[in-house]
Amino acid sequence: xxxxxxxxxxxxxxxxxxxxxxxxxxxxxxxxxxxxxxxxxxxxxxxxxxxxxxxxxxxxxxxxxxxxxxxxxxxxxxxxxxxxxxxxxxxxxxxxxxxxxxxxxxxxxxxxxxxxxxxxxxxxxxxxxxxxxxxxxxxxxxxxxxxxxxxxxxxxxxxxxxxxxxxxxxxxxxxxxxxxxxxxxxxxxxxxxxxxxxxxxxxxxxxxxxxxxxxxxxxxxxxxxxxxxxxxxxxxxxxxxxxxxxxxxxxxxxxxxxxxxxxxxxxxxxxxxxxxxxxxxxxxxxxxxxxxxxxxxxxxxxxxxxxxxxxxxxxxxxxxxxxxxxxxxxxxxxxxx
Amino acid sequence: xxxxxxxxxxxxxxxxxxxxxxxxxxxxxxxxxxxxxxxxxxxxxxxxxxxxxxxxxxxxxxxxxxxxxxxxxxxxxxxxxxxxxxxxxxxxxxxxxxxxxxxxxxxxxxxxxxxxxxxxxxxxxxxxxxxxxxxxxxxxxxxxxxxxxxxxxxxxxxxxxxxxxxxxxxxxxxxxxxxxxxxxxxxxxxxxxxxxxxxxxxxxxxxxxxxxxxxxxxxxxxxxxxxxxxxxxxxxxxxxxxxxxxxxxxxxxxxxxxxxxxxxxxxxxxxxxxxxxxxxxxxxxxxxxxxxxxxxxxxxxxxxxxxxxxxxxxxxxxxxxxxxxxxxxxxxxxxxxxxxxxxxxxxxxxxxxxxxxxxxxxxxxxxxxxxxxxxxxxxxxxxxxxxxxxxxxxxxxxxxxxxxxxxxxxxxxxxxxxxxxxxxxxxxxxxxxxxxxxxxxxxxxxxxxxxxxxxxxxxxxxxxxxxxxxxxxxxxxxxxxxxxxxxxxxxxxxxxxxxxxxxxx
Numbered sequence: 001x002x003x004x005x006x007x008x009x010x011x012x013x014x015x016x017x018x019x020x021x022x023x024x025x026x027x028x029x030x031x032x033x034x035x036x037x038x039x040x041x042x043x044x045x046x047x048x049x050x051x052x053x054x055x056x057x058x059x060x061x062x063x064x065x066x067x068x069x070x071x072x073x074x075x076x077x078x079x080x081x082x083x084x085x086x087x088x089x090x091x092x093x094x095x096x097x098x099x100x101x102x103x104x105x106x107x108x109x110x111x112x113x114x115x116x117x118x119x120x121x122x123x124x125x126x127x128x129x130x131x132x133x134x135x136x137x138x139x140x141x142x143x144x145x146x147x148x149x150x151x152x153x154x155x156x157x158x159x160x161x162x163x164x165x166x167x168x169x170x171x172x173x174x175x176x177x178x179x180x181x182x183x184x185x186x187x188x189x190x191x192x193x194x195x196x197x198x199x200x201x202x203x204x205x206x207x208x209x210x211x212x213x214x215x216x217x218x219x220x221x222x223x224x225x226x227x228x229x230x231x232x233x234x235x236x237x238x239x240x241x242x243x244x245x246x247x248x249x250x251x252x253x254x255x256x257x258x259x260x261x262x263x264x265x266x267x268x269x270x271x272x273x274x275x276x277x278x279x280x281x282x283x284x285x286x287x288x289x290x291x292x293x294x295x296x297x298x299x300x301x302x303x304x305x306x307x308x309x310x311x312x313x314x315x316x317x318x319x320x321x322x323x324x325x326x327x328x329x330x331x332x333x334x335x336x337x
Numbered sequence: 338x339x340x341x342x343x344x345x346x347x348x349x350x351x352x353x354x355x356x357x358x359x360x361x362x363x364x365x366x367x368x369x370x371x372x373x374x375x376x377x378x379x380x381x382x383x384x385x386x387x388x389x390x391x392x393x394x395x396x397x398x399x400x401x402x403x404x405x406x407x408x409x410x411x412x413x414x415x416x417x418x419x420x421x422x423x424x425x426x427x428x429x430x431x432x433x434x435x436x437x438x439x440x441x442x443x444x445x446x447x448x449x450x451x452x453x454x455x456x457x458x459x460x461x462x463x464x465x466x467x468x469x470x471x472x473x474x475x476x477x478x479x480x481x482x483x484x485x486x487x488x489x490x491x492x493x494x495x496x497x498x499x500x501x502x503x504x505x506x507x508x509x510x511x512x513x514x515x516x517x518x519x520x521x522x523x524x525x526x527x528x529x530x531x532x533x534x535x536x537x538x539x540x541x542x543x544x545x546x547x548x549x550x551x552x553x554x555x556x557x558x559x560x561x562x563x564x565x566x567x568x569x570x571x572x573x574x575x576x577x578x579x580x581x582x583x584x585x586x587x588x589x590x591x592x593x594x595x596x597x598x599x600x601x602x603x604x605x606x607x608x609x610x611x612x613x614x615x616x617x618x619x620x621x622x623x624x625x626x627x628x629x630x631x632x633x634x635x636x637x638x639x640x641x642x643x644x645x646x647x648x649x650x651x652x653x654x655x656x657x658x659x660x661x662x663x664x665x666x667x668x669x670x671x672x673x674x675x676x677x678x679x680x681x682x683x684x685x686x687x688x689x690x691x692x693x694x695x696x697x698x699x700x701x702x703x704x705x706x707x708x709x710x711x712x713x714x715x716x717x718x719x720x721x722x723x724x725x726x727x728x729x730x731x732x733x734x735x736x737x738x739x740x741x742x743x744x745x746x747x748x749x750x751x752x753x754x755x756x757x758x759x760x761x762x763x764x765x766x767x768x769x770x771x772x773x774x775x776x777x778x779x780x781x782x783x784x785x786x787x788x789x790x791x792x793x794x795x796x797x798x799x800x801x802x803x804x805x806x807x808x809x810x811x812x813x814x815x816x817x818x819x820x821x822x823x824x825x826x827x828x829x830x831x832x833x834x835x836x837x838x839x840x841x842x
Contacts, residue, residue: 041502157731184451191437191448199436202449202493210420262439266500314479323610323636325483 008226011255012267018253019274026281032282038160046276047169048073048224048231051255052247052267053219053275054176059215060251061180063260064112065195066214068104069221069247071130073240076100076225078134081143081235084150093229097222103217104130109211117195127244143235165227173269180265189213193260242293249300250275259303259311261325346633349411351427352534353503356405367556368405373501373549375530380537380547380564382805384576384629384794384834387553389536392504395444397429398422398655409501417830424751425718428494429503434486438479445478446492456498456604464495468522485517491522502526503534509631520546538629540572540833553578573829578797591820592804600788601672601757603641606650608661609811610636614650618757618788621680623779625803626792627828634792635677640760642674644666644754653738660775669754675763677792683733684746691730692718694748721749724774740771747778758782759790764798776802796828810834 027034052069060064076097083093103127111122156164180186187208191199199208221240229235254271256263275296279289349372358366366388373379381389392399396407398416406413409425416422436445447457452760458474465472472488481489488509494502504523508516523546526533535547543550544564551561552575560567560575597619606614611633618624628634629826640647642662652660685693697714718729723744728739734742743763750758760779766770779802782789793799799806806818808831816831 102536164568184448187440187444187448190440194437194439195435200399200435201419201431201435203418203423204449257439260436261437318479320609322483323633323812327610327633 001066004288009152010260011277012264012270015254015267015270017276019270019277021185022277022281030284033281037161038284040281042277042280043273044161044163044166045280046273047163047165047317048228049246049250049276050169050173050269051220051224051241053223053272054265055217056244056247057251057254057263057268058180058189058216058260058263059119061191061193061198061260061263062210062213064210064213065248066108066123066217067120067244067248068108068123068127068130069224070240070243070290071127071134072101072104072218072221073225073243074224074235074238075104075237076132077228077235078138078143078237080226081146081229082117082138084147084229085143085145090150094226097226101218101219101220101222101225104221106211107213108218112214113207113210117149120145130170131237131241134239137164138235138237140237142237144233146229146233149253150230151233154227161239165230169269173265176265190261193262195261201291201297209309245293246275246296247272249296249303252300252303252307257307257311268294274289339826340454341481348374349408350377352408352411352581353392353396354406354408356392356395356402356407358388358395358400359403364630365556366395366402369556369558371551371555371558371561373534375500375532376527377433377533377549378527378533378547379549379551380535380543381551381553382540382543382576383536383553383571384768387660388556389553390505392553393429393505393534395501396422396501399425407767423497426498426500427503428499428501430487430490430494430505430507432505432509434483434490436478436481436486436489440475440478442472442476442478442481442489443473443474445489446474446496450496460496461492464492468525480780484519487519499531501532501568502532505536505629507535508537508539530572538631538833540830540835544569554578569830569835571748571828573833573835574835576829577825588747588803592619593621597621600655601790602651602653604653606637606641606647606652608636608640608647608694609639614814616807618790620756620786621783621789623624623783623802624790624802625793625799625807625823626790626805627796627799627806628794628809629831630794632809632832634809635761637809638761638790638792639676641759642672663735668753668755671754672759673750673753673755673757674759675750675761677761677765684742688734689731690720690727690734690745691738693734693745694719694750694752695781715752718751719745723748723778740767740773740774743767744771747775751782756786757788757790759792761792762794763791764793764795795826796832799828808832 023034023039032038052073055068056310062109069219080093080097083096085088108119111117111126112119115122124313154163158164158167180189188199188204189212191207192209196206196307199209225240228239232239250271251263251268252258252271253274254267254269255273256267268327278295279292282289282291282295320324342759351701354370356366357364364430369388369392370391371379375831381392383389396416398421407416408414414421414425414483416425416427422589427592440448443458445459446461447454450457453792461474467552470488470568478489507519508523510653514675522534527548534726535542537543549562549571550564550567552559552572554576555759560571568768577605599617600620600734601618603614603616615636616624626634638643641652641757643662643666646663650660651658654667654670654672657670659667659672660702662670685696692817694716713730718726719725720730725741725744725748727741734745737745747760747763763779764775776798779789779791791799791802800823803823806819806828808828810816810817810832811834813835816827818827818831
């Protein structure tokens with residue numbers, strides 16, 4: 001029990017160990033995998049997932065879920081890509097994308113808190129709406145001809161081959177981690193996800209905290225969308241489709257509990273690197289990368305089930321302890337009629 | 338119970354006047370007036386559903402009153418949310434501590450404060466030192482015992498400079514020593530001028546710790562004043578319905594136990610929430626199990642029924658041990674249970690009447706396909722016997738009245754032809770007419786030689802129906818009553834733990 005608790009304490013650490021183990025195992029089978037060049041490719045390639053996972057981590061830690069982030073990424077990518085194509089400055093494109101993301105997040109948040117729609121349903125519906133809007137906005141066509149100058153940003157590197165984007169993402173993860181864990185306001189998210197009634201009782205604004213989480217999630221999805229445009233260079237109406245599963249799996253793999261209240265964005269980021277490395281791992285093991293989504297899904301379910309079993313045990317034990325505490329420990333007066 | 342409308346007084350810490358609260362069409366609070374001055378501990382007692390918690394939740398800003406006013410130090414306030422109540426120095430320590438299990442003790446205490454961390458840290462340490470408590474602040478909350486969790490809750494309140502503390506049954510999950518230290522703490526707080534609402538089910542504690550007492554029943558305060566003015570008997574009287582003539586409740590005749598055989602026997606049966614339960618139930622008798630909520634009655638019943646794990650002891654049904662068997666096996670052996678919460682466990686709301694009645698009996702009605710004819714016959718039998726008002730067997734369960742739903746739930750329990758039935762709060766939320774029918778069904782069962790274990794918080798019901806009664810208090814049977822000893826007075830006293838150590842013959 002003690003080792004279990006210690007392991008739970010360092011949930012990010014165990015995901016990091018998991019990451020290293022996978023890399024070493026694959027490296028043992030195919031040493032080319034461990035070449036610095038390849039590792040940098042993996043890290044640089046994970047940035048979209050890292051951003052999505054960090055954003056959705058807010059929502060999951062607050063005890064909700066958001067399955068609309070793939071669509072939000074798609075729409076904000078389409079919007080920023082068309083603006084760039086039409087010769088607008090990148091600032092305009094970024095601001096427009098952020099507005100798209102924040103709006104979707106706000107709508108999700110209002111639906112979940114004020115209208116009290118379960119978050120899985122609310123965001124599933126919004127996922128459909130936003131994806132549909134992507135088609136309407138682009139007329140179902142690809143957005144191409146994004147200026148080379150913008151695409152080249154994603155190629156710019158520092159320290160040999162680490163992209164500025166990835167280094168920037170690392171800084172963002174660190175800052176967000178500090179805000180979330182070391183500030184009183186930041187801890188509100190975990191408090192709301194941990195014990196909603198308890199949070200209410202000590203005066204934490206539950207609804208507005210959740211709405212904020214959804215907005216932050218939407219904004220991160222939008223940033224991921226802009227980066228997607230820079231990296232890929234074109235946007236299809238299906239851009240970002242299915243990314244929500246990868247992001248949720250990344251969070252879970254990074255030690256964030258789907259019941260809320262537990263986990264860090266550092267964990268989410270590590271999980272995201274693992275998730276985005278799966279397709280490369282498959283290639284290096286000479287499997288088809290078509291298995292990518294299947295493996296992601298299986299991993300997600302295994303981890304969630306394991307987590308749920310542990311969680312159930314913990315709550316059951318707590319319930320029993322509470323009941324036992326109620327019974328008199330000394331012998332009460334007996335009297336047989 | 339004349340409560341004189343008193344004007345709010347300047348020297349009270351908190352005064353409530355004419356508080357009314359309605360849930361749906363159910364009037365839960367019917368005009369509550371209450372004053373607490375600085376340094377007073379007001380014990381609030383009352384049975385289940387008396388309205389204590391509702392009143393406290395209104396004071397805490399979780400619910401809003403429909404009518405009435407709250408005054409703090411003579412000033413009228415409008416507490417629309419918990420944050421406002423907190424800002425006014427009111428703090429509620431809930432019965433089940435509401436901590437954040439994944440956070441450290443320190444985080445749990447300091448969350449919601451805007452002050453500097455170091456300052457808060459030293460403040461917590463100084464409060465703990467003042468009170469002589471030891472608690473590691475870096476422990477995770479889910480490793481704390483219930484008592485420690487309660488300390489954290491109280492620390493939260495103290496750090497907020499709470500002037501009014503509400504303690505909701507604080508001792509219900511504490512061990513004896515922990516209760517002692519809690520009382521020392523309350524004395525301390527008293528001397529510091531903090532006002533305390535102390536909700537409890539234990540009358541002995543009232544005299545130990547409270548300065549004042551207020552008894553609630555059915556949404557009104559029936560008795561209040563300084564503790565010194567009352568005896569335990571006065572308090573018990575305040576808990577009873579008005580004008581009850583204690584000895585004249587109509588009873589059936591005394592059973593001749595020499596002719597009856599025990600069918601269900603419990604030997605030192607122990608599980609989570611109850612301990613060392615010894616009892617026998619005979620065919621053809623109704624054994625009442627009285628007690629307050631949380632006394633362990635439901636836990637004990639569900640454990641017999643295989644819905645929860647037991648710890649030790651034996652359950653013997655008709656000479657055969659059924660301890661720890663699965664629900665399905667226990668059912669087959671001839672014991673059935675009517676759950677406490679009909680909506681949660683008792684019925685299939687969108688099914689029709691016939692399928693609800695037959696649902697426990699399905700395995701006997703079908704080889705593979707359901708024998709529809711048999712199902713209809715079964716349904717017809719019970720609908721007629723129990724006078725269940727339905728438009729037809731295919732009426733949807735959810736559209737029936739509470740009383741009829743309950744009758745169907747009972748019919749289902751009986752459709753398995755059990756030798757023993759455990760009825761847990763069989764008339765809760767049931768109207769007066771249907772209640773009579775339920776009573777008739779219970780009497781009929783008795784005549785047919787079924788052993789009935791009747792768990793009820795409605796003591797009048799227990800008095801009316803039971804041949805013998807056991808009362809449970811803090812997870813143990815603390816008293817047994819034979820037929821001629823059963824009256825409201827005795828049951829209430831025993832359920833509230835008053836003559837725990839006495840023997841009455």
